[in-house]
Amino acid sequence: MGIRFGGKPLPHGYSTGMAPRPDGVRRINNRCVEIECFANGWLATSAPFIGLSVVLAIGLPVFFLLLILWGVLPKPLGTQQWLVFWLVPWIILPIAIGIYLLEGAHRSRGNFIRVHRGTRQVYYVANRKKRLQVFEWDKIEAMAGFIPRPSAGGGYAQFNPLYLIGVDYTMNPPTEVCMICNNGGGNDARSAMPLWEYLQLFMAFGPDGLPPPAPIPPRLSRRDTAWKPLREWWSEKRAGLRTPVGRWLLPLKLPLWGIGLMFWYLPNCLGEYLQYNVPYTAFPKENDELCGFAEPAPKRKPVIRVNGEIIDP
Incomplete structure (x- = not known):
């Protein structure tokens, strides 16, 4: 079947x-x-996974350090335990990069x-x-x-x-x-x-x-494209603070906002940065014209000369 x-x-x-x-x-x-x-939706997750692995590689050692400072974990720690806390989380990063390269997400968005x-x-x-x-x-x-x-x-x-x-x-x-x-x-x-x-x-x-x-959406600069998920996140949260109930619930929402920011929006920002120049698989130009999706030819800027010198139009 x-x-x-x-x-x-x-x-x-x-x-x-x-x-x-x-x-x-x-x-x-x-x-x-x-x-x-x-496949487009699947490929779109590869680059953010690299961002998530970076967040985990940095965040987990900091989290363990806080546990030590708060007395949850015993101290002093031995050399082997320090190596586990600081190096093991970075194993995720080469795995994420390997998946990104093997899937070909660095060559095509879909x-x-x-x-x-x-x-x-x-x-x-x-x-x-x-x-x-x-x-x-x-x-x-x-x-x-x-x-x-x-x-x-x-x-x-x-x-x-x-x-x-x-x-x-x-x-x-x-x-x-x-x-x-x-x-x-x-x-x-x-x-x-x-x-x-x-x-x-x-x-x-x-x-x-x-x-x-x-x-x-129109094509933005690489910087604006990378920060777009974060700007959308902040616009959404700021809109929720305009009501009295939203402001009253702010202390309860802050931990959830932090989790969403660290594990979703920041990885997506890095993903957008990595994928900025990665194209989609293109159709032949003849098919673009047949289907009405051909990009208009860029307008040439006129060249004006006065006494042999080029001036801005």
Whole structure:
């Protein structure tokens, strides 16, 4: 059964009964809709894991030192115990760097799927590849996939991303390709249905009436990009302090804020810094133009000369 194991087929031409939602959609226009692949979300965690390992490598020795100062741990400590406290936490860092490099997150942030309404074709370039694969939309087999994952409480939970399965007849022999969308993928097959409904309505009627995806944020400087998670964190917390109840609960919230800051937001800041110049897998320029996603050519700055000297316009 392979990739179809545990999945639920989603037929063409039939409503799922779910409201369409751009869950996993990156951008859309009158011609084409572009969808993030499942691997994008996974690759996005590699660089922050390096940041988390740095926080742990610094934070754990400081935590042990505080325990010693507070008398929780016996003192004086022997040389071997000091080495354990100060060096063992740093073992996590090379592991995180190794995962980052092995996954190729330093070379690509991921890839996309494009569904074109005019040609009724699906375009796909595998992550870190250059070959464009083309599939006929009407022959695409859609299903709510099944990806099990370990659960903290024992047993397993599951992802249910939307699978778009097609056959590439240009390969020898013809090869089946499973394109996995990066929709929310909750804990049952219904999580893939809003995206499938969205794609069906787009192919039938175009983008009119469909909820648009969140706008792609403008590219900032590397410094501003790195600090963006921290600024968002502070804006959210500051908004909560504008009410009397928020200010009254501040002493109770501070420990939770500190944990979130150290183990989530600061690692994400480092992750954004590392990934700033890492590109997504690109489509050919001809496909960008076909789908209406070609970047406008940069405007040339006019050169004005007066008596042979260049002046600013």
